[in-house]
Amino acid sequence: xxxxxxxxxxxxxxxxxxxxxxxxxxxxxxxxxxxxxxxxxxxxxxxxxxxxxxxxxxxxxxxxxxxxxxxxxxxxxxxxxxxxxxxxxxxxxxxxxxxxxxxxxxxxxxxxxxxxxxxxxxxx
Numbered sequence: 001x002x003x004x005x006x007x008x009x010x011x012x013x014x015x016x017x018x019x020x021x022x023x024x025x026x027x028x029x030x031x032x033x034x035x036x037x038x039x040x041x042x043x044x045x046x047x048x049x050x051x052x053x054x055x056x057x058x059x060x061x062x063x064x065x066x067x068x069x070x071x072x073x074x075x076x077x078x079x080x081x082x083x084x085x086x087x088x089x090x091x092x093x094x095x096x097x098x099x100x101x102x103x104x105x106x107x108x109x110x111x112x113x114x115x116x117x118x119x120x121x122x123x124x
Contacts, residue, residue: 012053019046031101033090037083044079048072 023043027036055068094100 009053009056012049016046016049016053019043019049031103033093033100033102036102037086037090040086041079041083044075048075051075 019042023039023046026039026042030036030039051068051072055066055072056064090100
């Protein structure tokens, strides 16, 4: 009988590694801030997949290690909060610069007068 070389846990770990690779590549080439936020979320999903695979890898019987599962659940909560914060910062960046990219050439304030910009910020 041939041994099962590609177990479901190894498949999860390989998929997580591919997600991490795609996310790092996407974060490196894209300048649009929403695409970077999406790539960051995909990176987190890859990490969660790998951690879940490690939690079941050394399981005895049908019981998996609960520590990686608890860390993954906590990570998902933190990831949702970080995404909300990143989207808020991206919105503020768009309001101030009228541009949603992170290129230094395009990062000019919408108002040349800093006092006028402060008044607009406080008016919202």
